Amino acid sequence: MREIVFDTETTGLDPRDDRVIELGCVELVNRFPTGRTLHFFINPQGRSVHPDAQAVHGISDADLADKPVFGEILKAFLDFIDGAKLVAHNANFDIGFINAELEGLDQPGIEPGRVVDTLAIARRKHPMGPNSLDALCRRYGIDNSHRTKHGALLDAELLAEVYIELAGGRQADFGLEIVAQGENGASQTDRIPIDLPPRPRPLPSRLSTAEREAHAALVDAIGEKALWHKFYGEILAEEQEIA
Known part of the structure; x- marks a missing residue:
């Protein structure tokens, strides 16, 4: 236009x-x-x-x-x-x-x-x-x-x-x-209106298994008291439930 x-x-x-x-x-x-x-x-x-x-x-x-x-x-x-x-x-x-x-x-x-x-x-x-x-x-x-x-x-x-x-x-x-x-x-x-076609399926995760494991190891090294350790654990639990 x-x-x-x-x-x-x-x-x-x-x-x-x-x-x-x-x-x-x-x-x-x-x-x-x-x-x-x-x-x-x-x-x-x-x-x-x-x-x-x-x-x-x-x-x-x-x-x-x-x-x-x-x-x-x-x-x-x-x-x-x-x-x-x-x-x-x-x-x-x-x-x-x-x-x-x-x-x-x-x-x-x-x-x-x-x-x-x-x-x-x-x-x-x-x-x-x-x-x-x-x-x-x-x-x-x-x-x-x-x-x-x-x-x-x-x-x-x-x-x-x-x-x-x-x-x-x-x-x-x-x-x-x-x-x-x-x-x-x-x-x-x-x-x-802008006519956009619907996405046929959700986009796959951009994180590889190796990247997830490396991040988990980093969080573990920081220690159990780190605030983000708690939230990351909750995210992993939710993903496991969905899977």
Whole structure:
């Protein structure tokens, strides 16, 4: 299963008037980072960065003057996300801006059912919150000390780690609930089971007879008063009863 965790930075908060100025993407396969990323700073084509937005991400108009416009990075972006689910925190915001950019280039928008919202997952899993990206990093012990400003690629990398933890960590998942946006904007839940075949018979003991005898001799040499001698004797008695 291929997923792209992504984040955007923008000139402001309104996708009808503001533009995407930074885009960061991180590839996951079966919820493990592959090391592949995509990152662009983007010229907003005459739209100035709002001072409030600049205070959050630190990107100025001068920083973007020589950067490509969205149309110039479009193919690379579409190729990178092709066939993958898209994962974002407060996904309505980021998808709203991406779809506005796509619409301006006469491209079809990203379907809501293709999007996974980690904020919705976090709110279901931790209803008492807080569930900001920084709060989730603290909850899961993810180092975000280098996040002094918002940045699309940095935030996507942190979110990828958070998403893995929300999904149960790096352990096999046996029925993860994924919250995606429905067609009407409401959240919908999909269960994605991992189908593992049953083990036909128990695994044999990895200890040989010689190893068991050597360990018993070591315990005997330590002496009868050793605490583990008592427990080892109980284990041997149980094995003999089972046999």
